[in-house]
Amino acid sequence: MDLRIDHVTVAGRDLDRLVDAFAAAGFPVEYGGRHSNGVTHMAIVGFRDGSYLELISTRRPDADSPWWDGPIHGNGGPCAWAVDVADVEAASADLRDRGVHVDGPSGYQRTREDGALVEWDLTYLGDGDPGATLPFLISDRTPRERRVRPTGDLDSSPIVGVDTVVLGVADLDAAVGTFETAFDADAPTLGESADLEADVATYPDLPIALAEPRGEGWLADRLAEFGPRPAAYLLGHEGDGPGFDDLESGSVGDRPVEWAPVTHPAGRRYLGFVETDS
Numbered sequence: 001m002d003l004r005i006d007h008v009t010v011a012g013r014d015l016d017r018l019v020d021a022f023a024a025a026g027f028p029v030e031y032g033g034r035h036s037n038g039v040t041h042m043a044i045v046g047f048r049d050g051s052y053l054e055l056i057s058t059r060r061p062d063a064d065s066p067w068w069d070g071p072i073h074g075n076g077g078p079c080a081w082a083v084d085v086a087d088v089e090a091a092s093a094d095l096r097d098r099g100v101h102v103d104g105p106s107g108y109q110r111t112r113e114d115g116a117l118v119e120w121d122l123t124y125l126g127d128g129d130p131g132a133t134l135p136f137l138i139s140d141r142t143p144r145e146r147r148v149r150p151t152g153d154l155d156s157s158p159i160v161g162v163d164t165v166v167l168g169v170a171d172l173d174a175a176v177g178t179f180e181t182a183f184d185a186d187a188p189t190l191g192e193s194a195d196l197e198a199d200v201a202t203y204p205d206l207p208i209a210l211a212e213p214r215g216e217g218w219l220a221d222r223l224a225e226f227g228p229r230p231a232a233y234l235l236g237h238e239g240d241g242p243g244f245d246d247l248e249s250g251s252v253g254d255r256p257v258e259w260a261p262v263t264h265p266a267g268r269r270y271l272g273f274v275e276t277d278s
Helices: 015-025 069-073 088-097 172-183 218-226
Strands: 005-011 030-035 040-046 052-058 077-084 102-111 117-125 136-140 159-168 189-193 198-202 208-213 229-237 248-252 255-259 271-275
Touching: 005 159, 015 040, 015 052, 052 069, 052 159, 069 077, 069 218, 088 102, 088 117, 088 136, 102 136, 159 218, 159 271, 172 198, 172 208, 189 248, 208 218, 218 229, 248 271
Parallel strands: 005 052, 077 136, 159 208, 229 271
Antiparallel strands: 005 077, 030 040, 030 102, 040 052, 077 229, 102 117, 117 136, 159 229, 189 198, 198 208, 248 255, 255 271
């Protein structure tokens, strides 16, 4: 299966505050609407390759969310990722045959602020929250441009889209085995990241980096609070730079990263820019 990132999710207690934080960092954000569960609603930062950031919260602060309740109420930030598939039935069957726990596909929908209905199918993989380690699968029922389009000036920005999901894991070897079973991912490149305080495994053909904390630190604390799940997202850009201010230089594995000023509650930046060949 070709793992093409459809979108990644950022969770918080207050959607308006999430929107303000991303807008202050320089990202144009559009309200996406309420979900059919009646509990959650979301906003979008859409990129020109079709991928997007989904900012999500509950419509009422005291409501329990059917998705990512811990990261939403704990202001956890990165919490899930999804890949786009052309045939969700076939992809789900293939993963089930590989021994992966599969739930779906099932239909979902949300209503945009302009009243347009957006519909899609989802399949959840593995245990726990959707998209926490293995991605969930998504396939549109309604035209994709109804679900997402580039926001603001991002249709002409140097930013291409979501390039890499950095997954916080408790056991690097076990996580490598999980991706080998599901997606034939083998022979990762092993490295480290001082920014993440972690040992890192990356793949030449997969949009992921697996990060296991080296002892105590913010990533270990995050795993203890929220369990294995995305800890950071890297956006690919073309040209000399992404065109954003207040960036901090760092790295994930052997890739230089420029971190944007959006942070975890612990103050760690979780949205970075990397140069892409796209």
